[in-house]
Amino acid sequence: MITSSANPRIAAVTRLRKRRHRDRTGTFLIDSGREIARAHASGVEIVEIYGPPDADPGLRSFQAVRGPALEKLTYGERTDGLVAVARTPDVSLDRVHLGLAPFLLVAIDIEKPGNLGAILRTADAVGADAVILNDGGTDPWNPNVIRSSTGAVFTMTVAVATDAAIRNWLDKHSIDALTTSPSAPVSIWNATIPDGVAVVVGAEDKGLGSEWLHHRRSPVSIPMWGAVDSLNTSVAAAVVLYEVARRRQG
Numbered sequence: 001m002i003t004s005s006a007n008p009r010i011a012a013v014t015r016l017r018k019r020r021h022r023d024r025t026g027t028f029l030i031d032s033g034r035e036i037a038r039a040h041a042s043g044v045e046i047v048e049i050y051g052p053p054d055a056d057p058g059l060r061s062f063q064a065v066r067g068p069a070l071e072k073l074t075y076g077e078r079t080d081g082l083v084a085v086a087r088t089p090d091v092s093l094d095r096v097h098l099g100l101a102p103f104l105l106v107a108i109d110i111e112k113p114g115n116l117g118a119i120l121r122t123a124d125a126v127g128a129d130a131v132i133l134n135d136g137g138t139d140p141w142n143p144n145v146i147r148s149s150t151g152a153v154f155t156m157t158v159a160v161a162t163d164a165a166i167r168n169w170l171d172k173h174s175i176d177a178l179t180t181s182p183s184a185p186v187s188i189w190n191a192t193i194p195d196g197v198a199v200v201v202g203a204e205d206k207g208l209g210s211e212w213l214h215h216r217r218s219p220v221s222i223p224m225w226g227a228v229d230s231l232n233t234s235v236a237a238a239v240v241l242y243e244v245a246r247r248r249q250g
Helices: 008-017 019-025 033-041 068-073 113-125 143-148 163-172 233-249
Strands: 027-031 046-051 062-064 083-087 103-107 130-134 158-161 176-178 197-201
Touching (some): 008 027, 008 068, 027 033, 027 143, 033 083, 103 113, 103 233, 113 130, 113 233, 197 233
Parallel strands (some): 046 062, 103 197, 130 158, 176 197
Antiparallel strands (some): 046 083
């Protein structure tokens, strides 16, 4: 039983909330039993689990903690007290296996963990084959991404690469990039959507650069009838992903 917040193991675990320590150790944190269970079911290697004695998840390497040690480990109000340390999975493009009509989500320079988590959650909901991130955005193993995705970061195939590498990979597999722009003359409702497609969304503040907006095809617009002229990136992603999914189901 660990009770002291000054315990070296507790200090090492809490440091993993910072990206530099995740990158250095090749490990990351998972908060709450639901997300831990989804990671374990997806084949993610769980190194160790910490939590109150009555919350033993039945997995190996469980360490009971309580008092100040538990308070230091847990984060946020909605927690069951379980925190796992997991081995960072491979995120190379090579692990993305494509069928005859790939359905992908590409997220470029997403800075807010909550937005990235929501995008991952939606990609899982529509049955996308994979989510590909560029290396300039938020770390997918940020605990806030994992929490806001409700563990979808584990149920999805996730890859990370440079912008150029992603575009070259899409070209190699003849996959069109479906992007959006407020000035595009054709709306997503009327656009032709190819069988193999990558929905590409950009950063919250600046959107996508021209090298993405016209990659292999012209952008489309999302109809808007109110006073505002833009949508949150996770909302825009959801609109386009569900329209693509609707067409594919039809």
